[in-house]
Amino acid sequence: MPSQPVFPNPLVEQRADPWVHLHTDGYYYFTGSVPEYDRIELRRARKLEDLTAAETVVVWRKYPTGPMSANIWAPELHFIDGKWYIYFAAARTTETRDGLFDHRMFVLECDAENPLEGQWVEKGQLKTKWETFALDATTFEHRGKRYLVWAQKNPEIFGNSNLYISEMENPWTLKGEQVMLTTPEYPWEVIGFLVNEGPAVLKRNGRIFISFSASATDHHYCMGLLSAPEDAxxxxxxxxxxxxxxxxxxxxxxxxxxxxxxxFTTLEDGTDVLIFHARSYKEIVGDPLYDPNRHARAQVFGYAEDGTPVFGVPLPDTQKEPAV
Structure with a gap:
């Protein structure tokens, strides 16, 4: 395993579902779920560790009513064909419920050089085969084709969410069949909820890897890994x-x-870094989704002899959290 740089972990406090994009301009861009679930923020820094204190900019806020009015979850920032895109999940509030687990996926677009300064345009809902609970869209390009991977509830399969893949017509439209990659089946995937979610794509060593998360969002939450040959x-x-x-x-x-x-991101020298969230305590009062202290963290990782990533164990925090 490579030596571990001293990141100021937690890297960014109270930001679950963290996403880091290292752009060609040399900046690390960061976004994640805010505890209020009411907006999308971006920040950037020249060094990964400087994201901790970087200024935040709100680029989008939820609506008072309608399909994007509650529980804004897991934004991701992508740069595609000269434009910026944010993929996120949002729910609809009603008089009787707060929209929990009623999410759909949506896309924002920005053509500015700096996404913290440009205007963001709503491209609408990212439609899939079913009008059901859907979230955690991520996208990647491979051999001239663009793909989307996401989590969704299949109305015919028992459980909360499975992972799907589809080719894309453009950054906000799918084309062709959507294919299920994984459904919760092992004991570690079905604790509290039957969940496969939060996919992230890594292309290394002749293979395509997709990490994902499983089970409820308390201390049982954990990561699994899918892999396929790059020529498949x-x-x-x-x-x-x-x-x-x-x-x-x-x-x-x-x-x-x-x-x-x-x-996933890299250091300036190409070293691979895992960006993830975790809590520093086990006992949670109430619904874990409303506990604000899932902090973003960074950790270098390496590879086994067969080319599979080896993430190791989450390392201790390097800085003391402020008193709650």
Whole structure:
């Protein structure tokens, strides 16, 4: 395993579902779910560790009513064909409920050079096969084709969410069939909820890897890994294999609980870094989704002899959290 740089972990406090994009302009761009679930923020810095104190800019806020009026979750920032895109999930509030688990996926577009300064335009809902609970859209390009991977409830499958892949017509439209990559099946994927969510794509060593998160968002939350050969038909579910055990999970010793919903970035020298959220305590009062202290963290990782990423265990925090 490579040596571990001293990141100021937590890297960004109270930001779950963290997403980091290292752009060609040399900036690290960061976004994630805010505890209020009411807006989308961006920040940027020249060094990964400087994201901690970077100024935040609100680029979009939820509506008072309607389909984008509650529980703004897991924004991701992507740069595609000269424009910026944010993928996020949002729910609809009603008089009787707060929209929890009624999410759909939406897309924003910005053509400015700096996405913190430009105007963001709503491209609408990212439509899939079913009008059901859907979230955690991520996108990647491979061999001239663009793909979307996301989590969704299939009305015919028992459970909360499975992972799907589809080719894209453009950054806000799918085309062709959507294919299921994984459904919760192992004991570590079905604790509290039957969940596969939070996909993130890593292209390394002749393979396509997709990390994902499983189970409820308390200390049982953990990560699994899918992989496929880079020359395979990525829309063929048979080319994908799934880890039988979690690849990243709670460390009682290091006081890191429920690590997951990750993204990937690199240091300036190309060293791979895992970005993830975790709590520093196990006991939670009330619904874990409304506990604000899932903090974004960064950790270098390496690879096994066969080219598979090895994430190790979540390391202890390097700085003391402020008193709550």
């Amino acid at each position: 038909d990525l829309l063929d579910p048979d080319v994908w294999t799934k880890s039988r055990e979690p690849v990243f999970q709670t460390s009682e010793k290091n006081r890191q609980y429920g690590p997951g919903h990750n993204s």
